[in-house]
Every structure is written in C-alpha cells, then in structure tokens.
Amino acid sequence: MTEFLLAAAGAVMFTVVLGMVRILRGPGDADRVMAAQLLGTGGVAALLLSGIARGRPASLDLALTLAVLAAFASIGFVKGAAMGQDKSAEGDDDP
Amino acid sequence: MSFELSYELLVGLLVLTAAAWSVAARDTYSATVGFVSYGLLIAIMWMQLQAFDVALAEVAIGSGLTGLLLLSAAARLRAAEARVTSRPPVMLRIVAALACTAVSVSIAATVLRLPESAPSLAGAAVGALPATGLGNPVNGVLMAFRAFDTLLEKVVLVLSLVGVWSLAPEPGWSGRPRLLHPFADDGVLRFLARTLPPIGLLFGAHLMWNGADEPGGAFQGATVLAAMWLLVLMAGLGEAPRIRERWLRVAVVAGPMTFITVGLAGIGVAGAFLAYPEPHAKSLILFVELPMMLTIALVLALLVAGPPEPTAGP
Amino acid sequence: MSALVDLFTVAAVSAGILFFLAGVVGLLRFPDALTRLHALTKADNVGLGLIVAGLLPQASSLLEALKLVLVWLTVLLAGATVGQLIARVARRAGTRT
Amino acid sequence: MSPTTLFGLCGAALVGIGLYGLLTDSRLLRKIIAFNLVGSGVFLLFGVIARRGAAAELFGDPVPQALVITGIVVAFSATALAVALLLRLHEAGGGATFDTPADEAGVKRPDP
Amino acid sequence: MTLLAETVAPAAGGGWLVAAIIFPVVALLLAVAGGARFAARVGVLALPAGLAIAVAIADGVAKHGVLGYYVGGWAPPLGIALRADVLSAAMLVTTAIVASGAGLYALHDFGPPREPGGGRQTLGFWVSLLGAWAALNLAFVGRDLFNLYVALELLTFAAVPLVCLDGRAPTLQAALRYLLYALVGSVLYLLGAVLLYGAFGTLDVELLATVVRPEPAAWAAAALMTAGLLAKTALFPLHLWLPPAHAGAPPAASAVLSALVVKGSFFIVLRLWFDALPGLATAMAMQFIGLLGAGAILYGSALALRQSRLKLLVAYSTVAQIGYLFLVFPLAFDASAGRLVAGTALAGGLLQAVSHAFAKAAMFMSAGLVAVALGHDRIEGFGGLARARPVSLLAFALAGVSLVGLPPSGGFAAKWLLLSAAVESGQWWWAVVIVLGGLLTGAYLILVLMRALQEPAAPTASLRPVAAWREAVPLALALLAVLLGLAGLAPFQPGAGTGAVAAAEAFQ
Structure with missing residues (x-):
C-alpha cells in the first residue's frame, strides 16, 4: 500500500508539472494564478498521500496549512488586480 | 529507495524551474506567480528533509503571506515595471552568470565534501529536552x-x-x-x-x-x-x-x-x-x-x- | 476485509488522479481563460475529494480522518470562492483589452 | 546519490540563481524576489546540514531547523520592509529601479 | 593588558551584559506602546541609564579582565554565551556616549510632537535609535555566530528607517539601496555560518576556535562571511550605498549611522578573524583585505576632495576612515606563527574605531547645524561662516584634527600605533598609505575651513538662529576625540602594545 500511495503522490506531482506550463506560457494573469491554484491543490493531495503512506501525522497539518494559505495568495492576486485597476483608472501612473 | 529518489529529483527540478522562472521571466507579475509556486514546492522539499516545523513555517510564510505581499506590490508597480526595457549589456550578464555559477559550484563542492560523520547537536538537544518539559x-x-x-x-x-x-x-x-x-x-x-x-x-x-x-x-x-x-x-x-x-x-x-x-x-x-x-x-x-x-x-x-x-x- | 478496503483506496485514489489529469489537460488545451477555469475547478475539487475519500480508511485515528475531511472542505471552500474572483478579474481583463 | 546530496545541490544552485537575479535585473521588485531565492537556498543548505546530523532517534538536528525558522521570520520582515520602501519610492516619483536618479535639486528640503 | 581574553568565565557582573541589550529593547518596546509623545521621553531617560550600564561593564572588565554570561543557563554549544573583553568594553562605552550625544542633539528635531496626530518621525527616530543601540551592544558582546546574525539584522532594521525619515524620494532610494546591500551581506554571512556549523557542529566562537581546521569548508565560510560583513561595513569597493544614505539622513541619524552602525559589522569581522578563526588567516588573504582598506583610504579621500556639498564630503570621509580599520588585518598578521595576534595593530584599530566615532558624530552634527543656519550645505557658499557660527566650525575643525591624525588627538594615537605596527612588521607600504591618507584628509578639510574663513560674498543677515546647547553637543564629542589621544595613548604605548602581544601569545 505504501508504495502505491507514494506512486500516487508522484503522479499528482507529475500532473502539477504539466500545469506549471501555464505559469510559464500565460497568456493572462488569470491563467498563471489558476496554475498556481492547481499547484496548491496538487501539493495538498501529494502531502496527504505521502503523509498517510509514511504514517506522518504532521504532514496533515502541513496540508491543512497549505489549503488555508494557498487560497490566500490567490486572493492577493485578485486584490492586487483590483488595486492595479484603480491606479490606472486614477491615471496617476505617470509622474 | 530509488522510487523515493526519483520523486525527490522531480521536486528538485520543479523547485529549480520555478526559481529560474521567477528570475528570468520578462514580466514581473508572472515572475511573482512563479515565486509563489516556488514557495509551495520548497515546502514539499522541507517535508522530504523531515523538517516539519520548517515546512509549516515555509508554507505559511513563503507561499501565503509573502505571496500576498509580492503579488499586490507587483500589481501596483505594473506600469512602472513595464517601462523598464533596458537590460544590462550581454557581456555583463555573461560575467555575472559565470561568477554566480562559480559561487554555486564552490558551495556545492564544499557541502559535498563535508565530513561523513556529521557533527550534530541532536544528542545534546534531546538530552537536555526533559528539563524544558517539551516533547x-x-x-x-x-x-x-x-x-x-x-x-x-x-x-x-x-x-x-x-x-x-x-x-x-x-x-x-x-x-x-x-x-x-x-x-x-x-x-x-x-x-x-x-x-x-x-x-x-x-x-x-x-x-x-x-x-x-x-x-x-x-x-x-x-x-x-x-x-x-x-x-x-x-x-x-x-x-x-x-x-x-x-x-x-x-x-x-x-x-x-x-x-x-x-x-x-x-x-x-x-x-x-x-x-x-x-x-x-x-x-x-x-x-x-x-x-x-x-x-x-x-x-x-x-x-x-x-x-x-x-x-x-x- | 483489509484487502477490500485497500482495493477501495486504490480505486478512489486512481480516479482522483485521473480527475487531476483531466483538469490539467483542460487547463492546457481549452481555448480561453474562463473555460480553462471551469475545467480546473471541477477537476481539482473532485480529484482531491476522491483522494481524500480513498485515504479515509487508511487514517490511523479519528483525528486524522477528521483532518482529512477538513482539508478537503477548506480546499473546496477556498477553490469555489477564488474561482469566482479569478473569473471576475479574467472577464474584466478580457473586456478591457 | 542521497537526498541530502540532491537537496544540497539544489540549495547551492538556488543561491547562484538568486545572486544572478540580484546582479543583473535593474527592477527593484525583481531584486527583492531574487534576494528571497538566495535566502531560501541558504535555508535549504541549513536543512541539509540538519538532515545529515540525524542522531538520537531524531530525523534531523533540531538546532539548524530552529535557526531556519528564525531566519524565515527575519527574511519575511526584510521583504516587507523592502516592498514598503519600494512602493513609497514609486509614489514619491522615484520609479521602479535605481536607474532613474531621484531628483535631488527638484525636491524641496523640509525647513526645520 | 590583554585585548582579547581566551576563556569564558561566567563571572559576577555578567548580568550587566544582558542588561546592556535588554534595557534598550525594553525602552523601545515602551516607546512603541506609548506612542510618539512618550517615545521622546523614554528615549531621553534611557540614554543616561544605558551609559551607566556601559560604564558598569567597563568597570567589571577592568576588575576581572572579562565578563561572561550563559543566557538561560545553557552552556554552548547548545546555549548562547555573551562575553565582554577590553575591546567590547571600549566599544560599549563609545556607543553609549555617541548615542547619548545624538539623542540630546535630536531633541530639537525629534522632540515630542506638538499636534496629536503627528509624530511619525519622532517615533521612528527614537525606536530606531534604541534598536540600533541594542543591536550594537549585542554585536559587541555576542559570542555565537547566529546570535551575531540576529544582531546584524536588528542593526539593519534599525538603521534603514533612519536614512529616510524625511520621506523624500532621494533618501528613500538611498535607504532601499542600503537595505539591499545589507540584506545580501547578512545572507552571505549566514551562508558562511551554515558551512561552519556543518563542518564543525558549533556556532560558538570559543568552541570554534578550538576545533576549526584549515580546510575548504572553513575557507569558504570565512570568505563568505567576510564578504558579507564588508558589504555591510561599506568597505571599498562595496561602499556605493554609504554616501547617499549617510549624507541624506537627518544629522542626528547620520551621526549614529556613520559613527556607530558601520562599526557593528566591522567588530564582527574582528571577532571572526581574531577569535573564531585565528589559525585560518593567511598572509595573502590579510594583504588582500589590507589592499581594500588602502583603496578605501585613497579613493574615499580623493572623492571627498571633489565634493561640493559638506554632508557628502563627510560621508565620503567615512568611506576613507573605514579603510584604516581594515589595515589591522595585514598589520596584525604574524607571518612566522601563521596567525593573527592581538597587539599594537589591533590596539590601533580599536582606537581608530573609537576616535572616528566621536569625530564623525561631531562632524555630522556640526554640518547639520551649518546647514540649518545657512539653509544649504554647499561648500562654495560658506563665506563668513567662521564669524557667524564659530562654535560649530570649531567643533568641525577639532573633529578634523582627529581625522587627519594630528597630535594629541585620538586619531593621532590610532594612526601612530598603526604606523608603528607597520614598521615593526616591516610592511612599509601600509605606512605610505597611512601618511598619504592623512595628507588627503587634511587637504579636503582645509578646503572647507578656508571657505568658511573667507569674507562672505553676500551679507550673512539671513542666517537662521541655532540654540547654543545644540552646538555644545558636537563640540563636546569633538573635544573627546581630541583628548582621547592623551588618555587613550597611555595604556597603548608601543611598550604596552608588545606587552599585549606577549600576553596574547601566552594564552595560545
């Protein structure tokens, strides 16, 4: 069972690698943030799988922290986008 | 064991890719997203190193709070950053790349040649731990x-x-x-x-x-x-x-x-x-x-x- | 009994990975940001859900099982919200350019 | 190759990548990101040292691990201060790089 | 008299070492909690008390030779040790005096705010001053390389806001540049500490000295840590951040930055090479550090000569004076023993650090008063200053006497010791640099004084008034720098210097 779960963790990480192409290619900011979001979820899944496989309860705490805070970075993106738009609307970009 | 190693190799490659991207990307905003992903990946690395306390700190700070901080800054600086088109001359970049490679190689060589019997305070820490009542x-x-x-x-x-x-x-x-x-x-x-x-x-x-x-x-x-x-x-x-x-x-x-x-x-x-x-x-x-x-x-x-x-x- | 449980785990986790894979393929292949988002949110929520379901019988204590479920709920909640917000930004960016 | 060797190489490479970014990119936010890469490369090396020092039924030497946690806090404060400085500089008309020299003569000195 | 003691003895009086660090920390926390109005008061009350603590430590060191403390009762390598020797005591007292002077001087600019909503600068200044003080004290008594890293970071976070208190774009830029240099410097230092821990399993200075072997890990660590610390000390050619940062800050802040803050990282370089890794020094490496020092002296002085603004001139003079500090390394290297020895050269370096602290603080403060009086600090417009502001100018000139190295100043004593170390060790080329640096320093200071002695181009009626007590502070510091030669030379006579060498060798 341990081997299977570890292999599963590896497989999830592999899909995440594929998703990282979107971070590199874009084209929009939204695409990049989505890829980062996928990375977060994939990371959570990989942590759960390898944590259970090796019997490390600490990795569940780690996964939960990741789940709580991965969303957080994405909110930063949204907030940042809103602030960026406010700024260009105010037209104070040029000194 | 070899399976474990290939998993670690994958994580290592991902970490380096994300790091290289957050340095090399032309657009600062995408570089920042790359850095946030880097924070997640490095936490997985810490877990592989069995350092769970550090992994927790790294996930919380590296990907969460630093991510929010940098992403909102990148959004506010977007217009100003986009105006920066000049890049340092090629020669300078080559020299810098060579110098940085030399630094990396010498650090790596030093770390690899550290003594086989690693000195450690683990024993001392465990020995003194009962006095603190902590586990x-x-x-x-x-x-x-x-x-x-x-x-x-x-x-x-x-x-x-x-x-x-x-x-x-x-x-x-x-x-x-x-x-x-x-x-x-x-x-x-x-x-x-x-x-x-x-x-x-x-x-x-x-x-x-x-x-x-x-x-x-x-x-x-x-x-x-x-x-x-x-x-x-x-x-x-x-x-x-x-x-x-x-x-x-x-x-x-x-x-x-x-x-x-x-x-x-x-x-x-x-x-x-x-x-x-x-x-x-x-x-x-x-x-x-x-x-x-x-x-x-x-x-x-x-x-x-x-x-x-x-x-x-x- | 244990073999049956293990079989369930293998099946659920494998299905979860398939969903992850599908989500990634969607993220890579779909033509625009909104459809890509659609593919992604469906896939990673269900994918993670299946993996959590598969891991539940392997948990060594009730607390561990609870944490597993909590992780899933958190990701579900955050994913849904952030998906909405990203969609809004993507749409606004789309109409602006 | 053992995992500590692998991660040791990664840490060394991260330091190099970060230094390169610090040296060659004139955009200040990118310099801040690059500094964070160097920092986390150094932390990773600390982690490798900790893992090598596994003894007394521990997976690693707790001393370097604790030092890294302290280091992460310090690096975060540094990033926050640098970002705040950068945003303020931007708003004061200083641009996003050191290349646009802030105008010494054009700015009024505050009268004490 | 030994400059560096070789054994830790957690003796009576070691508690003062904790007090020297915790006392300013408590004061700064109270200032944050109380707000700007309260901050200025807490700061003023803390200054004399901190001075008293420093004097108590110096007294203890004079009695016992060395004070030591294990924080939390945990002995190294697991715990953290603090220790004060003669070197630490001298720097602690100097820091306390200069910080007190700066605080007194700053009461005018950063006193309690008048309107309730104000006080941004007041709070920032006092909290940073107290933070820098705590950090410097830790740098002087810390004996654990990671603890010293924390001291370096505390110092950075206290010093950077001081640069840009006025919020203008040029000072913000200078502050950010300073921050980036400082951060890279400390990360390199940390990397070196990692390698040392990995190779030898301890971060304690005393323990490291007993286990370090000359091997690649130790060399790499020493190189990285030294490079990082040199960037923080602004040694040529890593000095680029210093002139804009020190020249743009408010005068009281410039005084603290130029006189004290750069000495914190210099002191750790000393600790590293003399205490932690004494056997690692090679003739070549030490000559190289000396070469950078010589470059700093000549380049900094030459650029100071070309400045048209007084505060920039004073800042470039700091770049040059830092160079003298690093001549200690080649001069203290004993080629036959293959290691650094504490002797005449180290005594000269210490005296240079102390006398430069007093002189430079006095210079920045009087330059600030000149700028207030005239409304600018362009040297070409200084005509008539000698008549209008004689006290400020006298303070500036007296501080200059020490920087140039004229007798009987502290600067003279320092340069005399360095020169005699150069002669003793037969390294005449450093003597040439020292003399040449003195001449250049004299040249740029005389140019300023000559301008000030000239008749004014226009009537000086537009001068703004300056309170007499503000002029007294730099004058007192400058007098200290001059008198230091009389007091300071006595224990450091060439004879006493060789005595220190003998004592240091006896311990090894």
Whole structure:
C-alpha cells in the first residue's frame, strides 16, 4: 500500500508539472494564478498521500496549512488586480 | 529507495524551474506567480528533509503571506515595471552568470565534501529536552536553549513594523493601509471571510498548542491567524485599525514584553535570564507563547498590509 | 476485509488522479481563460475529494480522518470562492483589452 | 546519490540563481524576489546540514531547523520592509529601479 | 593588558551584559506602546541609564579582565554565551556616549510632537535609535555566530528607517539601496555560518576556535562571511550605498549611522578573524583585505576632495576612515606563527574605531547645524561662516584634527600605533598609505575651513538662529576625540602594545 500511495503522490506531482506550463506560457494573469491554484491543490493531495503512506501525522497539518494559505495568495492576486485597476483608472501612473 | 529518489529529483527540478522562472521571466507579475509556486514546492522539499516545523513555517510564510505581499506590490508597480526595457549589456550578464555559477559550484563542492560523520547537536538537544518539559526538540531549541535569539527576532519584527509605519506619507500617518481599504462588490470574498476564519482560528490554536510536543508552534499558528485576520479585513468585514490606537500598540509589544518579564523572573527563580524553573518550564513556555502568538499574528498582518495611507479610490 | 478496503483506496485514489489529469489537460488545451477555469475547478475539487475519500480508511485515528475531511472542505471552500474572483478579474481583463 | 546530496545541490544552485537575479535585473521588485531565492537556498543548505546530523532517534538536528525558522521570520520582515520602501519610492516619483536618479535639486528640503 | 581574553568565565557582573541589550529593547518596546509623545521621553531617560550600564561593564572588565554570561543557563554549544573583553568594553562605552550625544542633539528635531496626530518621525527616530543601540551592544558582546546574525539584522532594521525619515524620494532610494546591500551581506554571512556549523557542529566562537581546521569548508565560510560583513561595513569597493544614505539622513541619524552602525559589522569581522578563526588567516588573504582598506583610504579621500556639498564630503570621509580599520588585518598578521595576534595593530584599530566615532558624530552634527543656519550645505557658499557660527566650525575643525591624525588627538594615537605596527612588521607600504591618507584628509578639510574663513560674498543677515546647547553637543564629542589621544595613548604605548602581544601569545 505504501508504495502505491507514494506512486500516487508522484503522479499528482507529475500532473502539477504539466500545469506549471501555464505559469510559464500565460497568456493572462488569470491563467498563471489558476496554475498556481492547481499547484496548491496538487501539493495538498501529494502531502496527504505521502503523509498517510509514511504514517506522518504532521504532514496533515502541513496540508491543512497549505489549503488555508494557498487560497490566500490567490486572493492577493485578485486584490492586487483590483488595486492595479484603480491606479490606472486614477491615471496617476505617470509622474 | 530509488522510487523515493526519483520523486525527490522531480521536486528538485520543479523547485529549480520555478526559481529560474521567477528570475528570468520578462514580466514581473508572472515572475511573482512563479515565486509563489516556488514557495509551495520548497515546502514539499522541507517535508522530504523531515523538517516539519520548517515546512509549516515555509508554507505559511513563503507561499501565503509573502505571496500576498509580492503579488499586490507587483500589481501596483505594473506600469512602472513595464517601462523598464533596458537590460544590462550581454557581456555583463555573461560575467555575472559565470561568477554566480562559480559561487554555486564552490558551495556545492564544499557541502559535498563535508565530513561523513556529521557533527550534530541532536544528542545534546534531546538530552537536555526533559528539563524544558517539551516533547518537540525544535521548540525546545527555540523557546529554551536559544530563547535569546527567538526573543530578539520578535524585536526584529517590531522594529521592521515601526520602519514600515515610518514610511507613511505625512497626511496619512495614523490612517489605514491601502491593502485594507474597503473594496467594492465583495459578496464572494465576504462569504469566504465568514466561513474560513473559524476553521483557521481553531487550526492556528491547535498548531500552537500541539507545537509543544509535535511539529508546530507559536510562529506557525500565528501565521495562520494573521492570514485569517487579513482575510476578514480585506473583505471589509472588520474595521482596519488605525496605528495610533493604543490597544494595537500594546498588543504589538505584548509578546516580547511577556517574554522579557518571564526571562527576568528567571534570574531570581532559576539563576539566569531566560532560564525556567524546571517543574514549571512547560507551562511558562506556553504562557509566553500565547501573547507571542498574538503579537506575531498582528505584526505579520500589519507588515503585509504596509504603511498607512490616506484613503483614496473606491 | 483489509484487502477490500485497500482495493477501495486504490480505486478512489486512481480516479482522483485521473480527475487531476483531466483538469490539467483542460487547463492546457481549452481555448480561453474562463473555460480553462471551469475545467480546473471541477477537476481539482473532485480529484482531491476522491483522494481524500480513498485515504479515509487508511487514517490511523479519528483525528486524522477528521483532518482529512477538513482539508478537503477548506480546499473546496477556498477553490469555489477564488474561482469566482479569478473569473471576475479574467472577464474584466478580457473586456478591457 | 542521497537526498541530502540532491537537496544540497539544489540549495547551492538556488543561491547562484538568486545572486544572478540580484546582479543583473535593474527592477527593484525583481531584486527583492531574487534576494528571497538566495535566502531560501541558504535555508535549504541549513536543512541539509540538519538532515545529515540525524542522531538520537531524531530525523534531523533540531538546532539548524530552529535557526531556519528564525531566519524565515527575519527574511519575511526584510521583504516587507523592502516592498514598503519600494512602493513609497514609486509614489514619491522615484520609479521602479535605481536607474532613474531621484531628483535631488527638484525636491524641496523640509525647513526645520 | 590583554585585548582579547581566551576563556569564558561566567563571572559576577555578567548580568550587566544582558542588561546592556535588554534595557534598550525594553525602552523601545515602551516607546512603541506609548506612542510618539512618550517615545521622546523614554528615549531621553534611557540614554543616561544605558551609559551607566556601559560604564558598569567597563568597570567589571577592568576588575576581572572579562565578563561572561550563559543566557538561560545553557552552556554552548547548545546555549548562547555573551562575553565582554577590553575591546567590547571600549566599544560599549563609545556607543553609549555617541548615542547619548545624538539623542540630546535630536531633541530639537525629534522632540515630542506638538499636534496629536503627528509624530511619525519622532517615533521612528527614537525606536530606531534604541534598536540600533541594542543591536550594537549585542554585536559587541555576542559570542555565537547566529546570535551575531540576529544582531546584524536588528542593526539593519534599525538603521534603514533612519536614512529616510524625511520621506523624500532621494533618501528613500538611498535607504532601499542600503537595505539591499545589507540584506545580501547578512545572507552571505549566514551562508558562511551554515558551512561552519556543518563542518564543525558549533556556532560558538570559543568552541570554534578550538576545533576549526584549515580546510575548504572553513575557507569558504570565512570568505563568505567576510564578504558579507564588508558589504555591510561599506568597505571599498562595496561602499556605493554609504554616501547617499549617510549624507541624506537627518544629522542626528547620520551621526549614529556613520559613527556607530558601520562599526557593528566591522567588530564582527574582528571577532571572526581574531577569535573564531585565528589559525585560518593567511598572509595573502590579510594583504588582500589590507589592499581594500588602502583603496578605501585613497579613493574615499580623493572623492571627498571633489565634493561640493559638506554632508557628502563627510560621508565620503567615512568611506576613507573605514579603510584604516581594515589595515589591522595585514598589520596584525604574524607571518612566522601563521596567525593573527592581538597587539599594537589591533590596539590601533580599536582606537581608530573609537576616535572616528566621536569625530564623525561631531562632524555630522556640526554640518547639520551649518546647514540649518545657512539653509544649504554647499561648500562654495560658506563665506563668513567662521564669524557667524564659530562654535560649530570649531567643533568641525577639532573633529578634523582627529581625522587627519594630528597630535594629541585620538586619531593621532590610532594612526601612530598603526604606523608603528607597520614598521615593526616591516610592511612599509601600509605606512605610505597611512601618511598619504592623512595628507588627503587634511587637504579636503582645509578646503572647507578656508571657505568658511573667507569674507562672505553676500551679507550673512539671513542666517537662521541655532540654540547654543545644540552646538555644545558636537563640540563636546569633538573635544573627546581630541583628548582621547592623551588618555587613550597611555595604556597603548608601543611598550604596552608588545606587552599585549606577549600576553596574547601566552594564552595560545
């Protein structure tokens, strides 16, 4: 069972690698943030799988922290986008 | 074992790709997203190194709070950054690349040639741990053996917060940070800000409490709390504090002050500054960690929020 | 009994990975940001859900099982919200350019 | 190759990548990101040292692990202060790099 | 008299070492909690008390030779040790005096705010001053390389906000540049500490000295840590951040930055090479550090000569004077023993650090007063200054006497010791650099004084008034720098210097 779960963790990480192409290619900011979001979820899944496989309860705490805070970075993106738009609307970009 | 290694190889490659991307990407915003992913991946690496306390800190700080900080900065600087088109001459870049490669190679060579029988303080730490009453040796180092570093690092946090505050433009001093200015049509965010914080609060407290014996601790717990507080403020559910408010300032220094008070009491009771009398060591440490968690959470959140600014925009 | 449980775990986790894979393929292949977002949110929520379901019988204590479920709920909650917010930004960016 | 060797190489490479970014990119936010890469490369090396020092039924030496946690806090404060400085500089008309020299003569000195 | 003691003895009086660090920390926390109005008061009250603590440590060191403390009762390598020797005591007292002077001087600019909403600069200044003081004290008594890293970071976070208190774009830029240099410097230092821990399993200075072997890990660590610390000390050619940062800050802040803050990282370089890794020094490496020092002296002085603004001139003079500090390394290297020895050269370096602290603080403060009086600090417009502001100018000139190295100043004593170390060790080329640097320093200072002695181009009626007590502070510091030669030379006579060498060798 341990081997299977570890292999599963590896497989999830592999899909995440594929998703990282979107971070590199874009084209929009939204695409990049989505890829980062996928990375977060994939990371959570990989942590759960390898944590259970090796019997490390600490990795569940780690996964939960990741789940709580991965969303957080994405909110930063949204907030940042809103602030960026406010700024260009105010037209104070040029000194 | 070889399977394990290939998993680690994959993680290592991903980490390096994300790092290279966050340096090489033309657009700063995409570089920042790359850096946030890097923070997630490096945490997985820490887990592979069996350093769960560090992994928790890295996830919370590296991907969460730093991500928010950098992403919102990148958004605000977008126009100015885009105007920067000049790049250093090719020759200079080649020289820099060669020099950096040389540094990397020599560090790698040094690390690889370290003695096979690695010197370690693990034995000493485990041997001294019973005197602290804690079960988590990392926390023992942080709160007892090297408590002095931990105390001073909290002072670093307070100093940098005052440094950030002192950057406020004169009319905005004692106003609210821009990140926390209320932001229009936020029904969805409000929903999240109502549902997630109870989970986060519970979990943050769990991390701190658990940290005495298992991976975790005041710092990791505080980061989760800081994130929850920021979420509530960003969604406009709570009033962002003005920095002239007395309760805020008192809370900012409460942690280090308690730490110092307990430390000074240690001179009389246990014979040295920051020494704990043995039977009460664990309860004293938890007593110090509680206000420290409050202070850390506040300071981290306020550092992310940035200097207060006069209200503008929607 | 234990073999049956293990079989369930293998099946659920494998299905979860398939969903992850599908989500990634969607993220890579779909033509615009909104459809890509659609593919992604469906896939990673269900994918993670299946993996959590598969891991539940392997948990060594009730607390561990609870944490597993909590992780899933958190990701579900955050994913749904952030998906909405990203969609809004993507739409606004789309109409602006 | 053992995992500590692998991660040791990664840490060394991260330091190099970060230094390169610090030296060659004139955009200040990118310099801040690059500094974070160098920092986390150094932390990773600390982690490798900790893992090598596994003894007394521990997976790693707790002392370097604790030092890294302290280091992460310090690096975060540094990033926050640097970002705040950068945003303030931007708003004061200083641009996003060191290349646009802030105008010494054009700015009024505050009268004491 | 030994400059560096070789054994830790947690003796009576070690508690003062904790007090020296914790006392300013408590004061700064109270200032944050109390707000700007309260901060200025706490700061003023803390200054004399901190001075008293420093004097108590110096007294203890004079009695016992060395003070030591194990924080939390945990002995190294697991715990953290603090220790004060003669070197630490001298720097602690100097820091306390200069910080007190700066605080007194700053009361005018950063006193309690008048309107309730104000006080941004007041709070920032006092909290940073107290933070820098705590950090410097830790740098002087810390004996654990990671603890010293924390001291370096505390110092950075206290010093950077001081640069840009006025919030103008040029000072913000200078502050950010300073921050980036400082951060890279400390991360390199940390990397070196990692390698040392990995190779030898301890970060304690005393223990490291007993276990370090000359091998690649130790060399790499020493190189990285030294490079990082040199960037923080602004040694040529890593000095680029210093002139704009020190020249743009408010005068009281410039005084603290130029006189004290750069000495914190220099002191750790000393600790590293003399205490932690004494056997690692090679003739080549030491000559190289000396070469950078010589470059700093000549380049900094030459650029100071070309400045048209007084505060920039004073800042470039700091770049040059830092160079002298690093001549200690080649001069203290004993080629036959293959290691650094504490002797005449180290005594000269210490005296240079102390006398430069007093002189440079006095210079920045008087330059600030001149700028207030005239409304600018362009040297070409200084005509008539000698008549209008004689006290400020006298303070500036007296500080200059020490920087140039004229007898009987502290600067003279320092340069005399360095020169005699150069002669003793037969390294005449450093003597040439020292003399040449003195001449250049004299040249740029005389140019300023000659301008000030000229008749004014226009009537000086537009001068703004300056309170007499503000002029007294730099004058007192400058007098200290001059008188230091009389007091300071006595224990460091060439004879006493060789005595220190003998004593140091006896311990090894």
